[in-house]
Amino acid sequence: MDTESLVLWRKPFTTLEYFFRELFILISTGIQRLLTYKLLALTIVSLTIITAVSYYLDGPHQQYVQVAVATLAWWGWWVVLGVCSSVGLGTGLHTFLLYLGPHIARVTLAAYECGALNFPEPPYPNDIICPEVIDPKNTVSIWNIMAKVRVESMMWGIGTALGELPPYFMARAARLSGGGVAEISTNDDSRTGRAKIMVQKLVQRVGFAGILACASVPNPLFDLAGLTCGHFLVPFWTFFGATLIGKAIIKMHIQKMFVIVAFNETLVGQALAWVERIPYIGPKLEEPLLEFLRNQKAHLHKHDGAVPPTNQGSMLSSLLEKFVLAMVFYFVVSIVNALAQNYSKRVGKKKGKKRE
Template identity: 35%
Template sequence: MQEREIEEPGAARRGMGPAIVAGEDRGLSELRRKHRADLKRLTMTSQPFKTSAFFLLAIAQSSGRTWSSVLKKGSWLKIVVLSIVATWGLLLFTDGPHEKHVQELLWYVRFGLWWIILGVASSIGFGSGLHTFVLYLAPHVALFTIKAVQCGRVDLKSAPYDTILLKRMPSWLDKDCLEFGPPIYQETIPFSKILQKVYLEAVLWGIGTALGELPPYFLSRAGCTIDELQDFNAPVTEGFPSLTLHRAKQWILSHFSFSIILLLASVPNPLFDFAGMLCGQFGVPFWKFFLATLIGKAIIKVSIQITSVITLCNNQLLDLVEKWVIWAFGFVPGVASVLPSLVAKLKTAKDKFLSAHVAASASIAVKGKWNLSFTLIWNTVMWLMAINFIIQIVTSTAQGYLRTQQELEISKKLLEIELSASEPSSG
């Protein structure tokens, strides 16, 4: 009897346990339901200010973790940076025989930054950026080629940075050929000799175009959560839309190889920004994307563009190419008859390209009148697609931040339940 009396209090507590646990389970279920509703409502259309605030908090949190990690683990990096800054400041603000070398180094820095920034300005903006190849790089290469052909020599530059820079024209542009000396090449200047003299600035411009493709990649990468990357290989049974999206992700991951990205980056492609977005959204590794983009844009694409400009502006080389093309296609039936007209059109295109004074087009719109053109339509569509993609990334990032806060709240609730469940047993 005594044993029964001793057991009854424990039995009574055990009998109360399921009711308490059931109530707590209901509380957790309601909390999770509330969390799901909050996540669903958190969009730029329904809660724009809250979504933007959570997005900024997520970015600040991520940046804080990155900087704290660098400060904790990168002590050697801090020492190197401080040493470089101190040395550079000492060289800049002290007099001595090193001043000439410092000024030379500053010219190289300006030269590199100028062409890289022009490249970034060309590729950024989803195909609607500043076309700096047409405005700066192509005219520079064309003018140098024409000058080299006129003077019969390629040693025109006083230094590698003697190019078109901000508020500065190259020194060789207005000089007479006699100032450079007698012609070295009496007939045809080798193509490689001209290419060597303009290839450095062309590569720097290409590096800038590759760097300009990184913002879409990182922007879409920020909106792709780790859970989404881990769930790519998971079975999908949620219906046709989810299954289609899952298959599209699998296709992109399997087909966006290094060679495909390299091919897309090696040709003029205004939609490459969206290729970068897809690579970031679906977890293509950064170095795989960037190296393929860098090689494609800074080496292959630039080489094709520069070769075209040099060939077009070098009358000697152009005549050789023209003769070779006529000879090669003269054996093709039906092509030989149209070659003269095709060559004439190419020469006309060259004359227009090299003409310093182009007549104003009669189709220019009247000032103040809206001009609907293909370029305007294209840029509008591109920017609408980009804005929609950015909104989705901001929403996804904000929801990820909210989901993290909700998980912390759930963990805190579970800890309270464990503590409340342990108190009766301890009593």
């Protein structure tokens, strides 16, 4: 069977069958590998059983269990988004622009509008409303806003670090099995080619510091660092430790600071004034943005008895939601196709060995 033609829109039933077969093999392999680490497996199973029993068993402990489960779910959500950001949702799309950045911006705008950061919990972090009593110890400042969104930002950064592991392990496995990775052409004079060569040399010569430098700045070529480290058998904790520190601490604080500074009330007003000056489309863009900000501010003060606007969703937010859903759908379809094609290659290799 032609592996490239094994996609949902050409052979939907065969693709789905191969997808579930490959998924079953991967799950079985993962469980077998986990069982080799008996202490880790026993700990995971025990914690899962204890959490499930505590969640469904009535008692005074329920309030603590509910808080713990909600907190872990919130942290896990950002870790998953971080992993998706590293793989680009299959399209090079980064979840910082879709989720974490808007979340930080929303907290920043709410802080300046409310004049406080002690948002009621619940509904925070799922929803933000202004507190009835302002905490004088928790004043609105850049550092306090950074502290408010630090946990979710770090979880997202940890997820991006975890998402960089597949290229590392693939290159390492290829090197240990006697294979190798594709060499970078030294004759490529393009800007991208020179950048790739620079990243490879930096990682090879500097080691931990080079990996840390590559991971600490927005770098679309960081996958190459993972491939290089795996190919040259750089120790796992050297690679992952530098990647984790660079992405979850250094890079995360740079990006967070940029969003908080960019979305303070003064700069937002200046940005809207600049949008209005754009010929032809400026006034048309300004009105939806102003409507969106007005709706957000009214939503923040809904505990005062004010009736929030009935049209909460603007055309801009509606289009963004549809775009995100389309990207997620494309990502799921690409995963199904990739696993089905992997199973087809697996079957092809087995048939080739039998013929030999």
